[in-house]
Amino acid sequence: MNLRSGRLKGKMSHEAASFNSSLEFDKRIFEADIELNTAHTTMLAKQGIIPEKTATNILKALKDLKEEGIEALDLDLSVEDIHMAVENYVTSKIGEEAGYMHTAKSRNDQVATDLRLVLKKEIKIIGLNILNFIEEIINMADEHKETIFVGYTHLQHAQPTTFAHHLLAYANALRRDYERLMDAYKRVDMNPLGSAALTTTSFPIDREMTTELLGFSRIMENSIDGVSSRDFIAETVFSLSMLTSTFSKICEELINWSTYEFGVVEIAYEYSSTSSIMPQKKNPDIAELARAKSAILTGELMTIMTILKALPYSYNKDLQEITPHLWNAVDNAKSILSIMHGMLSTITLNKERASELAKSNFATATELADILVREKNMPFRTAHKIVGRMVTVALDDNVSIDNIDLKFLDSISQELFDKPLDLEEDLIRKALDPLENVRSRKVIGGSSPEATQNAILSLRTFLEDESDKNGF
Structure with missing residues (x-):
C-alpha cells in the first residue's frame, strides 16, 4: 500500500x-x-x-x-x-x-500503544531478575553474619562491620531500584489506543474493551496526551539508569577489593582476563566494563530528555527518535544485571585479610569513645578528643592497637585534662575488639548478627510479597 x-x-x-x-x-x-x-x-x-x-x-x-x-x-x-x-x-x-x-486508529496511537505493550513486558522481566539477584545477595549475607569486614567512609577505614552487613547495603539499594522501576510501570500501564491521530474518532469505539483485551490497567483520558506523551519512557530509563548506577558502585568496590593492596576479594576466573604482555595479570575487566556501561544509560536518558524538551503537543516525528534509545537502555540494563548477578555470586572472600583490615588503623576507635561516654558520663566531644589524641600518639609512637591499655589511655587523659580515666581494662579490650564492636550494634539497620538476621527476614518477606503480587 x-x-x-x-x-x-x-x-x-x-x-x-x-x-x-x-x-x-x-x-x-x-x-x-x-x-x-x-x-x-x-x-x-x-x-x-x-x-x-x-x-x-x-x-x-x-x-x-x-x-x-x-x-x-x-x-x-x-x-x-x-x-x-x-x-x-x-x-x-x-x-x-x-x-x-x-x-478509527492512527499510527500515532498505534505506536504509542505498541511501545507500552513491549515495555511492560521488559520491565517485568527486569523486575524479576532484580528480585532474583537480591535473593542471591541475601543468601550470601546469610553465610557471613559474623564475617568481620571493615567499613569505609571517604575510602578510609571507618568502623568494623560484617560482610553480610555490607552485602545487605547492596540488597536494599537494589530493592529501591526495583520499587522505582515498578512504580514507573504504573505510568507505562496506560492505554492510549483510541486516541487516533490526536482527537479520538467519531466512530463509536469501545476503549474499555481494547484496554481489557490488551491487559492495560487504565485508559489515557486525554487523546492529545495519549499520542504525544513519552514521559513513561524517560521515567523508565531514569529508573534503569539508577539501577545501573548501583551496579557501577558495586563494581568499583569489587575492583578495589580485588587489588593486591586490599586483597579482600578474588573475582572468579570466568569474569577476569589477563594482559597481552604481562603474564602475571588477572584483570577485573568485566567489572570495569559493567562500571563503564552504566554510563550508557545516563547518556540515553539525557538524549531522551533533550528530544522531549520543548516539543509542542501533540505528535511530532521527533518522538520516533526516542525509541532506539529506549531499547538500547533496556538491553544494556538487562545485560549488566545478568553479568553482575553471575560475577558477585562467584567471588571468593579472603576472611583473614578482611579481619586483619578491620583490626588495623584503629577502626574500633568510635566504640572506645562510646565506652567513655557510657562508663564515665562524659560528653561525647570530650571522649572524641581523648580517643582522637590517643590514635595520633599511637601512630606517632608506632603503638599497635593490641598494646593500647589503661595506662596508655590514662596518660592521654592526664595530658589533656589533668586526671586519669580509671577505666576497666576489660572494657578497653572489648571496645577495641572488632567482633565485639559488631555484636554491640543491635539497633535496626545495625551490623550485629541479630540485626542482620532481622534485615534478611525483612527482605525475604519483601521478595515473597512482590513475587505473589506480580505473579513471578
Whole structure:
C-alpha cells in the first residue's frame, strides 16, 4: 500500500526514505502490533463498525502472520514502519478489505500503544531478575553474619562491620531500584489506543474493551496526551539508569577489593582476563566494563530528555527518535544485571585479610569513645578528643592497637585534662575488639548478627510479597 499516492506526488528519495524509516528498531514491536490490531479489529466488529466477515478475515491473516513471524513481512525502505508492513501483509492475504483494520486508529496511537505493550513486558522481566539477584545477595549475607569486614567512609577505614552487613547495603539499594522501576510501570500501564491521530474518532469505539483485551490497567483520558506523551519512557530509563548506577558502585568496590593492596576479594576466573604482555595479570575487566556501561544509560536518558524538551503537543516525528534509545537502555540494563548477578555470586572472600583490615588503623576507635561516654558520663566531644589524641600518639609512637591499655589511655587523659580515666581494662579490650564492636550494634539497620538476621527476614518477606503480587 502506498500512502503517498493520495496526497503526495512522486516517491521519496532513497536517502530520505532511509532517514525517515523506523523499520530497524520497529522489529521490537512486531508481535505487539499484531496483538494491538487483533484487539482493535475484534472491538470494531463487536461495535458494528466493520463487517463481521471482514473482521474474521483480518484476524485470520493476523494469526497467520504471528505464526510465520517477522520474516513474512516485506521490510523494504519504501514501507515507513512496522505498522504499514503489517497492514501490507494483511492486504496481500485478503485484499483491500484489509484497509478496514485501520478504521478509527492512527499510527500515532498505534505506536504509542505498541511501545507500552513491549515495555511492560521488559520491565517485568527486569523486575524479576532484580528480585532474583537480591535473593542471591541475601543468601550470601546469610553465610557471613559474623564475617568481620571493615567499613569505609571517604575510602578510609571507618568502623568494623560484617560482610553480610555490607552485602545487605547492596540488597536494599537494589530493592529501591526495583520499587522505582515498578512504580514507573504504573505510568507505562496506560492505554492510549483510541486516541487516533490526536482527537479520538467519531466512530463509536469501545476503549474499555481494547484496554481489557490488551491487559492495560487504565485508559489515557486525554487523546492529545495519549499520542504525544513519552514521559513513561524517560521515567523508565531514569529508573534503569539508577539501577545501573548501583551496579557501577558495586563494581568499583569489587575492583578495589580485588587489588593486591586490599586483597579482600578474588573475582572468579570466568569474569577476569589477563594482559597481552604481562603474564602475571588477572584483570577485573568485566567489572570495569559493567562500571563503564552504566554510563550508557545516563547518556540515553539525557538524549531522551533533550528530544522531549520543548516539543509542542501533540505528535511530532521527533518522538520516533526516542525509541532506539529506549531499547538500547533496556538491553544494556538487562545485560549488566545478568553479568553482575553471575560475577558477585562467584567471588571468593579472603576472611583473614578482611579481619586483619578491620583490626588495623584503629577502626574500633568510635566504640572506645562510646565506652567513655557510657562508663564515665562524659560528653561525647570530650571522649572524641581523648580517643582522637590517643590514635595520633599511637601512630606517632608506632603503638599497635593490641598494646593500647589503661595506662596508655590514662596518660592521654592526664595530658589533656589533668586526671586519669580509671577505666576497666576489660572494657578497653572489648571496645577495641572488632567482633565485639559488631555484636554491640543491635539497633535496626545495625551490623550485629541479630540485626542482620532481622534485615534478611525483612527482605525475604519483601521478595515473597512482590513475587505473589506480580505473579513471578
